[in-house]
Amino acid sequence: MHSSLTVAPARRRPAARVWRDRLPGIVMGGPAVLVFVAMFIVPMILAFVLSLTDWNGYSLNFTFIGFENYTEVFRNPRTVDAAIFTAVVAFFGTVLCNGVGLALAALIAGPGRTNTLMRTIFFYPYIISALIIGFLWSAILAPEGAVNELLGHLGIPAVPFLTEVGFAKASVILTIVWSHFGFNMILFLAGIKSVPTEYYEAATVDGASRWQQFRAVTLPLIAPVFTVNLVLTLVGLLKVYDVVLALTDGGPAASTQTIVYQILKDSFAQSRLGFGAAQAVILLLVTAVLGLAVTFARRGAEKKVAA
Amino acid sequence: MPSLTTRSTPAPVADGAPAAARVAPPPPARRRTTKVRTPLTGRVVKWIVLGATALVMLVPLYIMVINAFKPQEAIISSPLAIGPDTFSLEYLQAALTSEKFNVVRAYGVTLLFVALVNLCGIALAAPVAYVIARGRSKWHLGLLLLFVSGLFIPGQVTLIPVVFVLRVLGLINTIPGFILFETAATLPVTIFLFAAYLRTVPRDIDEAAALDGAGRIRAFWSCVFPIMRPVVATIVVLNSISVWNDFVSPQIILGPSSGIYTVTTGVYAAVGEFSTDYTTVFPTLLLAVSPAIVFFVVMQRHIIGGLVAGATKG
Incomplete structure (x- = not known):
């Protein structure tokens, strides 16, 4: 007994000191961890749990219905159509935003005031809310809007930009490209400007044309920026919503509803949060898989360049 | 618009032999002619592309600004124009004091x-x-x-x-x-x-x-x-x-x-x-x-x- 009394404090003291040393770290890190767990980790787990229920969003009483919501996702034609349109938007949006962004970045990469002005003009829509961009273009592309008025002067009959299925889909994609390519361009510009000028001088000495320089020097050296641009645009466009809501409100005939449009409509307008959660879980998985797939595919390309 | 040529010439001059370049201008001159021969049309195309894109980016902003000061008929009949006869601050003021959206x-x-x-x-x-x-x-x-x-x-x-x-x-x-x-x-x-x-x-x-x-x-x-x-x-x-x-x-x-x-x-x-x-x-x-x-x-x-x-x- 006597010995245990002397041993115990000796053992306890370092433990207490460890905790005293850890205390500031816990006080500094604790609140952020708590908020993050409450608003990210718990919801992530809940999203899966709720996707197995028929929760309506109001009452806290609901029943588990197994994987019924998931099987409905693949049976429901509206969800399938929304998924297909989202894929189309994501694909063409990513290709066009990056294509236009890269081309314009290459054109205005030099110093000079005109180039800076161009950068500002091309980029500014990115800082405007997508909802407002959607409303603005919806007014411009309306049957009596500015574009049709202009076409009328040229003797061209009014184009149903937002009221005919094919045109409406194209209008959604082009509006997204209009407002988003500036962001891709900014990243490409940063990449192009980080290429050491000696490389271009060496290429000029070798007699390479500007196009050859772009292909052999610029493109390989901005490969990492390319990857970031592709992944960010793709992942961002898979959850496009605001601009569609304001531009076409999913119409005509539900042809421009995206998957997030569908999720929010099912969840909150139709009070089927369980079904919405199932679609959200699938969207999360698809986003993660595609994002990682592009990253790894590009990493291969980046390595080939480095070798 | 001389940005292309002025950009390409000073870099080698500054990096190479500055004294020689100052004494003998021919090298940069020769360089300029080789640069400009093809890019002259290229430069025209470049500025047409940039100008057209800038127009596409700015016209929606212009439409939004001018039409905020016009009555409905004028917006529909001539969305790209604004004149003193149709100009009015009334609509902007109405939007500012709207009861639906403060x-x-x-x-x-x-x-x-x-x-x-x-x-x-x-x-x-x-x-x-x-x-x-x-x-x-x-x-x-x-x-x-x-x-x-x-x-x-x-x-x-x-x-x-x-x-x-x-x-x-x-x-x-x-x-x-x-x-x-x-x-x-x-x-x-x-x-x-x-x-x-x-x-x-x-x-x-x-x-x-x-x-x-x-x-x-x-x-x-x-x-x-x-x-x-x-x-x-x-x-x-x-x-x-x-x-x-x-x-x-x-x-x-x-x-x-x-x-x-x-x-x-x-x-x-x-x-x-x-x-x-x-x-x-x-x-x-x-x-x-x-x-x-x-x-x-x-x-x-x-x-x-x-x-x-x-x-x-x-």
């Missing part, structure tokens, strides 16, 4: 949200980023990975269960609930950039503060945090833009029943129902985008620098 109040509410989210986000993220950046154990790395995983979780996916959590907490349709969600949404990027920046801050500063008898928490806030000014500025820019433009979270978490409108949810409430009454649409949109445009013009360099840093490091 723009001035929405500015105030949204600015308050932007400020609160920035304040809460930075107050939460900075200390934990410091702990992560200074920590050496695998726990600290795990903590960083935990937060960074949030970068890949789209807000729309967690929104439904977040509604559930906020309902359980009794915070749904309240400002604290909204601030809590938006703050959490800023944490992954903020912590990631803060931790990356703090790794470049020498430990000597912490040790000097410790020698002066400051505890770890005080040492951080009084000695390390002030050094983080550049990265804090980047984060403030990024968070401000995303909170100002967010539509879905305030629409769902605050909801119309709360009676609290941000600029975006207010525009949706006001324009959504009147989308063919252009005397409401254009002035409302103009009022909604003006602060963002002014902010962009004033802060352009910081915004672009911040976006590049956020995207390429994140």
Whole structure:
């Protein structure tokens, strides 16, 4: 007994000191961890749990219905159509935003005031809310809007930009490209400007044309920026919503509803949060898989360049 | 437009033999002729492309601005023109004093949200980023990975269960609930950039503060945090833009029943129902985008620098 009394404090003291040393770290890190767990980790787990229920969003009483919501996702034609349109938007949006962004970045990469002005003009829509961009273009592309008025002067009959299925889909994609390519361009510009000028001088000495320089020097050296641009645009466009809501409100005939449009409509307008959660879980998985797939595919390309 | 030629000539002159170049101008001259021979048409095409794109980018802005001052018939009959006979401030004034959408109040509410989210986000993220950046154990790395995983979780996916959590907490349709969600949404990027920046801050500063008898928490806030000014500025820019433009979270978490409108949810409430009454649409949109445009013009360099840093490091 006597010995245990002397041993115990000796053992306890370092433990207490460890905790005293850890205390500031816990006080500094604790609140952020708590908020993050409450608003990210718990919801992530809940999203899966709720996707197995028929929760309506109001009452806290609901029943588990197994994987019924998931099987409905693949049976429901509206969800399938929304998924297909989202894929189309994501694909063409990513290709066009990056294509236009890269081309314009290459054109205005030099110093000079005109180039800076161009950068500002091309980029500014990115800082405007997508909802407002959607409303603005919806007014411009309306049957009596500015574009049709202009076409009328040229003797061209009014184009149903937002009221005919094919045109409406194209209008959604082009509006997204209009407002988003500036962001891709900014990243490409940063990449192009980080290429050491000696490389271009060496290429000029070798007699390479500007196009050859772009292909052999610029493109390989901005490969990492390319990857970031592709992944960010793709992942961002898979959850496009605001601009569609304001531009076409999913119409005509539900042809421009995206998957997030569908999720929010099912969840909150139709009070089927369980079904919405199932679609959200699938969207999360698809986003993660595609994002990682592009990253790894590009990493291969980046390595080939480095070798 | 001589940017192309002036850009290509000085670089080799400065890098090569400056004295020789000054004495003998022929080399740059020869270079210029080889450059210009083909690119002359190339340059014309370049400026046509840039000019046309600039027009496509600016005309919608122009349409929005001029049509905010015109009656409905004039907007429809000649959307691209404005004359003194149709010009009127009446519609802008009507939008400013509209009972459906109080723009001035929405500015105030949204600015308050932007400020609160920035304040809460930075107050939460900075200390934990410091702990992560200074920590050496695998726990600290795990903590960083935990937060960074949030970068890949789209807000729309967690929104439904977040509604559930906020309902359980009794915070749904309240400002604290909204601030809590938006703050959490800023944490992954903020912590990631803060931790990356703090790794470049020498430990000597912490040790000097410790020698002066400051505890770890005080040492951080009084000695390390002030050094983080550049990265804090980047984060403030990024968070401000995303909170100002967010539509879905305030629409769902605050909801119309709360009676609290941000600029975006207010525009949706006001324009959504009147989308063919252009005397409401254009002035409302103009009022909604003006602060963002002014902010962009004033802060352009910081915004672009911040976006590049956020995207390429994140």
